[in-house]
Amino acid sequence: MLSQTEALVDLAAVRANTALMAGLTRAEVMAVVKADAYGHGIVPSARAALEGGATWVGVATLDEARAVRAGGVTAPVLAWLHTTGSDFAEAITAEVDLSVSSLAQLDEVTEAARGTGRAVRLHLKADTGLARAGARPEDWPRLLDAAAKAQADGHAEIIGVWSHLACADEPGADSNAVQLAAFLEALEAADAAGVHAPVRHLANTPGLLAAPETHFDLVRPGLGLFGLSPFPGDDHGLRPAMTLRAKVALVKRVPAGTSVSYGHTYTTTEDTTLALVPLGYGDGVSRAASGSGPVDINGRRFTVSGRICMDQFVVDVGDHPVAEGDIATLFGPDGPSADEWADVTGTINYEIVARVGPRVPRRYVGGEA
Numbered sequence: 001m002l003s004q005t006e007a008l009v010d011l012a013a014v015r016a017n018t019a020l021m022a023g024l025t026r027a028e029v030m031a032v033v034k035a036d037a038y039g040h041g042i043v044p045s046a047r048a049a050l051e052g053g054a055t056w057v058g059v060a061t062l063d064e065a066r067a068v069r070a071g072g073v074t075a076p077v078l079a080w081l082h083t084t085g086s087d088f089a090e091a092i093t094a095e096v097d098l099s100v101s102s103l104a105q106l107d108e109v110t111e112a113a114r115g116t117g118r119a120v121r122l123h124l125k126a127d128t129g130l131a132r133a134g135a136r137p138e139d140w141p142r143l144l145d146a147a148a149k150a151q152a153d154g155h156a157e158i159i160g161v162w163s164h165l166a167c168a169d170e171p172g173a174d175s176n177a178v179q180l181a182a183f184l185e186a187l188e189a190a191d192a193a194g195v196h197a198p199v200r201h202l203a204n205t206p207g208l209l210a211a212p213e214t215h216f217d218l219v220r221p222g223l224g225l226f227g228l229s230p231f232p233g234d235d236h237g238l239r240p241a242m243t244l245r246a247k248v249a250l251v252k253r254v255p256a257g258t259s260v261s262y263g264h265t266y267t268t269t270e271d272t273t274l275a276l277v278p279l280g281y282g283d284g285v286s287r288a289a290s291g292s293g294p295v296d297i298n299g300r301r302f303t304v305s306g307r308i309c310m311d312q313f314v315v316d317v318g319d320h321p322v323a324e325g326d327i328a329t330l331f332g333p334d335g336p337s338a339d340e341w342a343d344v345t346g347t348i349n350y351e352i353v354a355r356v357g358p359r360v361p362r363r364y365v366g367g368e369a
């Protein structure tokens with residue numbers, strides 16, 4: 001490694017994970033690369049997933065869609081989280097598919113389409129139970145009618161009808177069956193309104209892995225692309241793509257009874273060696289892992305000693321040989337897992353990778369970035 005810290009991203013793993021998931025379904029695969037591809041880098045990740053068999057790209061925001069297009073991606077791109085006043089004309093001109101959940105959103109994007117002289121490619125979103133985006137069942141028929149009219153007027157092309165699952169990571173949860181039934185009803189209502197969307201989509205990574213009845217025409221994995229599983233303890237053959245690591249910045253011997261880092265929450269019990277790792281909460285390493293985060297140095301497992309600071313933390317490595325410049329691995333396929341970091345910080349593996357900050361340089365192996 002060249003720099004003092006790095007998030008090493010294995011694009012071959014992204015390709016392989018995409019191919020593995022594509023092999024589990026007859027549906028097409030939309031690679032979800034929002035939030036800088038869960039911290040892995042939006043353009044390299046999108047490209048690797050497309051090489052692995054994805055045919056669509058999904059993002060939250062219009063800025064993300066712009067970044068994907070600027071990276072030379074020509075596959076269909078869907079953006080689903082935007083606010084009034086956004087530059088929809090630019091998105092439509094860049095052939096970005098837009099999701100709408102309300103009449104007001106539909107009006108605004110069709111008005112923008114009218115200005116560009118092109119039809120906006122629409123995905124109508126139904127709220128089937130997540131209560132996040134999407135139109136409620138009572139509002140759905142009016143949205144369908146207005147979208148059908150916009151299509152007839154030449155300002156819109158209805159590509160998709162879609163929704164999102166609340167509890168797909170709990171395959172036994174009742175809400176999964178309830179949401180599937182609600183989605184089927186939303187599709188029937190669309191048919192009845194003369195809206196024949198060719199691309200029906202519902203499944204995220206857990207739906208893709210565990211609920212084939214949610215696959216429809218297109219599946220939308222994010223987490224799985226990056227080799228993390230939504231099911232703790234069952235990796236489904238996925239391979240983590242990111243390794244977060246740093247060079248040890250300083251090593252020193254200290255006596256027993258030395259209190260370490262802010263607040264002195266850790267005190268050495270023997271004469272020992274302390275290693276300083278130059279990553280902290282300013283890099284997205286949660287302070288909640290103070291005293292508990294796992295770290296591998298020279299093939300041996302240690303634990304963060306005392307508080308994690310903004311830029312650095314300390315590891316008591318005992319009498320094990322550790323030198324300045326040795327590599328400390330926080331998580332990755334050859335170290336502790338993102339799941340272990342999630343456990344000790346009370347969160348999910350999604351957040352562990354997504355929160356790795358911009359100060360940490362991304363370095364790519366396994367293909368062209």
Ligand SMILES: *Cc1c(COP(=O)(O)O)cnc(C)c1O
Pocket residue numbers: 032034080164203204205206220221222223224230
């Ligand atoms: C984030 C997201 C996904 C991907 O979810 P994973 O659980 O990471 O596979 C799919 N669809 C929507 C609407 C999302 O917001």
